Amino acid sequence: MALPLLPVFLDFFRVIKDEPLECFHDEFYQAVQYRLTARPHGRADDWDQVIGSLPALNQCWPDFASPTINLTSSDNIDLTTLETALRQLHPWRKGPFNIFGIVVDSEWRSDWKWARLAERIQPLQGKAVLDIGCGNGYYLYRMLGAGARLALGIDPTRLFCYQFQALQLLQPKNQAAMLPLLDEDLPVTECFDTVFSMGVLYHRKQPESHLDICFKALSPGGELVLETLIIDNPEVCALQPKDRYAKMRNVWELPSLPKLSSQLEDAGFEDLKIIDITRTTTLEQRATGWMQFQSLADFLDPLDPNLTIEGHPAPLRAIIAARRP
Numbered sequence: 001m002a003l004p005l006l007p008v009f010l011d012f013f014r015v016i017k018d019e020p021l022e023c024f025h026d027e028f029y030q031a032v033q034y035r036l037t038a039r040p041h042g043r044a045d046d047w048d049q050v051i052g053s054l055p056a057l058n059q060c061w062p063d064f065a066s067p068t069i070n071l072t073s074s075d076n077i078d079l080t081t082l083e084t085a086l087r088q089l090h091p092w093r094k095g096p097f098n099i100f101g102i103v104v105d106s107e108w109r110s111d112w113k114w115a116r117l118a119e120r121i122q123p124l125q126g127k128a129v130l131d132i133g134c135g136n137g138y139y140l141y142r143m144l145g146a147g148a149r150l151a152l153g154i155d156p157t158r159l160f161c162y163q164f165q166a167l168q169l170l171q172p173k174n175q176a177a178m179l180p181l182l183d184e185d186l187p188v189t190e191c192f193d194t195v196f197s198m199g200v201l202y203h204r205k206q207p208e209s210h211l212d213i214c215f216k217a218l219s220p221g222g223e224l225v226l227e228t229l230i231i232d233n234p235e236v237c238a239l240q241p242k243d244r245y246a247k248m249r250n251v252w253e254l255p256s257l258p259k260l261s262s263q264l265e266d267a268g269f270e271d272l273k274i275i276d277i278t279r280t281t282t283l284e285q286r287a288t289g290w291m292q293f294q295s296l297a298d299f300l301d302p303l304d305p306n307l308t309i310e311g312h313p314a315p316l317r318a319i320i321a322a323r324r325p
Contacts, residue, residue, distance in 0.1 A: 008165035012177040015150050019128065020191050027187035028179065035156060035180050047162040050088045051169065053081070060171045064145030067111035068096045068103075069138060071171055089163050091291040094138040099170065107291035109284045110138045113198070113227065116276040117319050122223045124148045127193035130217055132183050133200040136163035140176040148194075153178035154186070183213045190219045198227035198319075202251050211267035218324040224269060229254045230277070230318045239312060246299035246308045246315060257318060269322035280315040 009032055016022050055077055063070040083102045095106025125147035131139050134153025137160075143151035153176070155161065161180050168176070183200070195214045204210040214224050231239045231254045238255045245251035255263065261272055282305075285296040296315070301307040306314050 008161060008168055008177070009179055011168065011173070012152065012179050014173075015152065015175055015177040019150065021128070021152075021188060024187045024191075031181055031185040031187065032179055035182075035185065039156065039158070039180075041158040044158065047089065047159070050085050051162065051165055053085050054166060054169050055082065057170065062141075062171045062174070064141040066145075067115070068098050069141050069167075070098045071100055071167075073100055086166065087290070089159065089166060091293055092136065092163065093160075093291060094135040095290075097138070097167070099167075105288040105290050106138075107285060107288060107295055111142075112284050113319075114139065114142050116278065117225060117227075117321075118142075118146065120273075120275045121225050121321050122194060124194060128152075128191065129194045129196065130154075130192040131196045131198075132214070133198065134160075134164075134178055136160045137167060137176060137178060139196065139198070140164075140178065141167075143196075144174060144176055148175070150175040150177075152176075152192075154181040154183070156180050156182050183210055186213060186217060189216050192217050193219055193222050194225065195222065196225045196227075198225070201226065201228040202245075202254055205252050207253060207255070208263060208267065211263055211269075215267050215269065215324055220324060222324050224264075224322045224324070225275075225319065226264070226322065227317060227319045228260070230260060230316055231256050231313060232277075232316055233313070241310070241312060244310055245312055246296070246310075247294070248299075260318070260320065264320070264322050268324065270325050271321075271323040273321045275319040275321055277316065277318045280317055 013025060057073055057075045059075055060071055060073045077100050079100060079102060092104050092106045094108050094110045095104050097104040124143055127148050129143045129148045129151045131153040134140055134155045137153055140151040140153050158180060164178050195217050197214055201207050201210055236256060237259050238253050240253050241251055264272055280296060282297045287295040299309055300314055301309055308314055
């Protein structure tokens with residue numbers, strides 16, 4: 001049985017109108033229907049009520065170019081009620097946001113990661129951009145702020161879709177959109193100028209398949225911006241945790257830089273460029289009032305922060321840019 005699509009998903013089809021992506025309209029629609037049917041969520045009704053309680057605004061001015069995504073308005077907004085609604089969409093993983101004076105202090109300082117890469121990738125001005133594993137859309141907004149003509153995200157986590165829908169409903173229509181899909185659901189070929197894959201690769205049992213999907217989604221000459229956990233040990237090709245890594249169940253492999261480079265080249269990418277290598281700290285990823293669950297401090301060895309609680313090397317993240325010829 002076909003399920004009604006949330007407005008935030010329907011908006012995707014508005015954004016791709018008159019774009020090369022429009023020829024994949026039916027395939028996208030069918031993929032969304034499949035995911036909604038295959039992965040119903042028990043809290044969807046509660047989140048629908050949150051979305052329905054949001055104020056209808058006459059005036060809103062978004063700022064996507066600043067480290068904190070800012071929404072301002074001249075409307076008379078009941079901020080207490082609005083904050084209560086937004087907190088019901090806890091936990092907020094990516095950010096930060098300032099929504100009419102309500103500061104959403106997310107778990108991740110996502111602006112730090114964006115600052116590491118923004119000036120070292122191909123300019124996004126006028127580009128069609130895809131963000132695989134986009135979370136609540138923080139980076140989609142930064143992409144628009146950098147001049148992208150459209151910023152499309154996919155993420156199967158339903159809560160993140162609701163957070164993005166809330167953000168979208170509080171501002172004028174823009175050229176960002178997302179769908180509740182996995183990378184393997186993408187029907188497109190050669191449609192994007194830039195593809196971002198940040199924090200996804202190590203969650204894939206077959207990382208080569210993920211890189212192949214990224215390659216196919218790019219237009220010739222397009223750029224992949226890949227951020228992933230790596231292992232920094234010349235004697236180890238890759239770390240494949242037997243159980244958990246930093247309390248995460250679904251971490252399959254942390255490659256060394258040489259192995260990651262080889263994987264990218266085998267997928268067909270050229271002109272590999274290491275943009276950044278940074279060890280994640282408890283200043284960048286931490287519990288907050290908007291993400292009250294365990295965070296990085298709970299995932300590290302309390303006696304040695306260079307190790308995870310399981311005894312693996314602590315999280316080290318690399319950002320690599322690569323071009324599809």
